[in-house]
Amino acid sequence: MWNQDKSLNLSILLVRVLFVLIIILALCVPIMVRWYDIVSPDRTGLISGSVFWPLSICLYLSAICGEVCLYHLYKLLKNIKNDIVFKTENCKHLRYISWCCLLVAIPFGIFGFWRFLGFFVAFAAAFFGLVLRVLKNVFVRAVEIQEENDYTI
């Protein structure tokens, strides 16, 4: 029977898998970028030429942000599993995740000058970061309400 605990365990497992996957993908960045450099049309950005270095830097920075994101996501899920939900610590994790998403938008925004596709990725990352930021604000308020409830005798 599917229950909340199993769902939480699945989320934790997926986070772990993704953590390893990002490391593997980061190791494959030179191969992927070289392939992309060959297949992508050259005139789809303001700056023409090879995208090997810009895209490599972009992907490595994103990989670092992704790993930080996943670490905080893992901590958040562990806290939820231990029934620590509306606590200041979780707000901190959400804030870090949101900042990581916003940080990813910067290199991809710059990469957009080489290939316009970068702008779309940057927009998606910034949008996701913003959504998480709003979620964090909701969480902060929820923590206040929870504390008020805890201290109502």
Place this chain on the structure above:
Amino acid sequence: MPIIVNLDVMMAKRKISSGDLAKKIEITPANLSILKTGKAKAIRFSTLEKLCEVLDCQPADILEFRKEDSHADEI
């Protein structure tokens, strides 16, 4: 906070221990401690009612409003 909880004073007057009081008003000793130390943010009418009943007093005997000294921070 300008609301002072004088529960310990009333408890001393009635000569009742924290454990006994917690048991009589049906709250945990930890919650009673929060109330006594002034960490509580709110008190339910039902809790106040039980406290007044057990301690045989009025709400004003337990709760007191004291204006905060605005100059305290400056010093």
